Amino acid sequence: MVSFILRRLLVSVLILVAASFLMYVLVAYSADPLQDLTSSNSPNKEQLINARVQLLDLDVPPPLRWVLWLGGVAKCAIPFANACDLGSTVSNAQVVDILPGALAATVQLVTLALVLAILLGVMIGIVTALRQYSGLDNTVTFISFFLYSLPAFLVAVLLKEFVAIGFNNFLRDPVIGAIVALVIGLVMGAIWQSLLGGDAKRRLVVFLVSGAATASVLLLMSATNWFMNPGLGPIVIILVSAAIAFAVTLVLAGLRNRRAFITGGINAGIAIAGYFLLQPLFDVSSAGTLAILALVTLAVGAISGYLMGGYDRGQNIRVGMVTAGLCGAIVLLDRFMQSWGDLLEATNGRPIATVGSKTPGASGDVWLSGLDAFAHLTLPTIALLLISFAGYTRYSRAGMLEVLSLDYIRTARAKGLPERTVIMRHAFRNMLIPLTTLVAFDVGALLGGAIITEKVFAIPGMGNLFNQGLGRGDLNPVMGYFLIVAAMAITFNFLADMAYAGLDPRVRIR
């Protein structure tokens, strides 16, 4: 095991060094870092060129310059010395200093998109696998093929034009007409009935109920001017929390498991109580307070599940944590909504931004700045989500189908387990194992920044760093970008192998 890790580490470092040489030489020969100076007509042109040649060692041929650069990188390996030297940009800024900011912007951008893509993709993949060859399955398959074939910039530009500008225009006069509400209701009804399935009568009931509910909620929201002054209010919070507890128990444990059901109920109750009691605390909260609250919420969920006991505490703990997390999120969402008015004011009534990562001058408490960041991240997140979502749907559908055809699933069914247990506890968990590889690859790749998404939405992340550096012929930031991306790819590849071996006892590390 140890020898395996050491061997992998050594090989990885060698690969990294070789790849960096390839990249360095390619970029060095393709880019001209003096292009802006040679075309300038300032009087001290020669002097400026000389200064830059000195700064970037341009008089050294690229393969040798790579050795110098590698020497600077090697200093990073010295622990605690803080002696990293990745060179400087053409404008004499240290690459080491600009990398963390870019990485932070990228992490902020991709985290939510990745999490949502995984959750939605896996969920829809499983549902389509369970309803193989149904209308829903074929529709989702077609949509995911379509998303595969969409270039990222096309999605991004269309989102800008239709979602952002359309929604902002809508906010100018936020009234939903009866016909629009009816159409949306019909569409939602159709989606719900295909998701829930069943015989014709059940489908019809689901279609009518969900369609009518959607349409009437939309009309109610429109009538109460909800879009200008949104909020959930105590009644909706109580109803939604109860529904969450119910649904989580239904999926994770089954309603016949009384202890799990009670755990879910307790956590929903605590969340509702928290909604009434914590509002004064929320008003003075910072991001740190919220993080502590989130941890406390999850801990409460886990502890309540543990205390409920029973023959399967793990199940109770899962139900408790998921319910507590979701209900807590609802309470937070309500509080964020209360700051919506402030955001509208700060952005002149056009909250959904199409470029950048925050509104200049919109400073305020954690709620306003959080909402502002959210408004800026909405579009790029949707763009990234649509692109990676398709892959997860396909993979989890195929994985689920494969697992469901195995013998141990037949055994599980034959011994009389309920279908929920067969799917959630036997099939689902084993389906997730190959997915870890995909997730690890995706995390590694996405941390390199979505070059195109960042360009379209002008987000100062890693992709932007690379793109601008290459455009200006600026070698060192490009290499700094590459170093992070390559190291991430290798690390996550390695983690994927380790996780795979840990999760699947049939795989053994040599």
Add this chain to the structure above:
Amino acid sequence: MSNQIQPTGLDETVIPTHVPESQGRLIWRRFVGNKVAVASVILIVVIIVFAIAAIGNGLIPGWWKFSYKELNPQVNRGDPTLSLVPVWLGGNGVSLGEHPFGQDRIGKDYFAMTMRGIQNSVLFMVVFGFIATFIGVVVGAVAGYYRGWVDAVLMRVTDVFIVIPALVIGAVVGHWLGSLGAPVLAIMLAFFSWMGIARLVRGEFLSLREREFVEAARVAGASDARIIFKHILPNAIGVVIVSATLIMASAILLETALSYLGYGIRSPDVSLGLLISANQSAFQTRPWLFWWPGVFIVSLALLVNFVGDGLRDAFDPRHRRFKLSKMRETRSEPELNA
């Protein structure tokens, strides 16, 4: 299709008495039975032939009156003159008009530009796909067949290339060579995109080289090259063809993305991504400058993906992905998943 004995849609395993079909015919029949894939092939061919016939290419003359380079006087503010609604339905009749896809801001004919963009995208896709597949097959075959240190060296080289993201290497190479046109760009990029196929082919070779027919060929005195190309490769051809098709679909998107970033094909030549990039700010005023290339990018990528999926079904019926019809009937095939 014409001299086929069984009605389509029946399971292949129940063929009763006749001479068993060859593997190739079986695959061909499965592919032809997939309506989506066949329709996609036909549509792709139609698009390519139309794009070449319209404005010509090299020595081939085109029937369209404008070229993608010349400037024309503005007609009707550059609006598209294409009209598809017949008179008897209350429209202006079916006609192309002066500039069916409209004109761009300086008056170039947008129909000719879009057709040129399609030509470039398809040319890029085909050249890129063939070269990347060729390199991948050779590397994977040699590594998988010889194993040992050859395999180790080749796979470490593959790892080195795999660490660099495709878009990054594409941007660097495009920045360097983009102005030389689609074929040069495609060839250069293909040298950095063969790794996936190499890994797949290596895996196939590692398992196929242990089979009896390879042993038999070796005993009969066949050379290594003959065993690799005549005996093993035909058995691995399914994997190769399918991944070649899928890499072509991603090539379209790669080329458009590079052109969008400004590292791909440069003006005055035209590519679909470049058209969108040049005109995205004009979305409000001249949306057609955005829609025409967008429609063709998406349809080409989608159609090639469908073909790849159809091929995958045909070569490997266990991984059936997308078949709108006849799904339930063919289900009786044994599911032999490990």
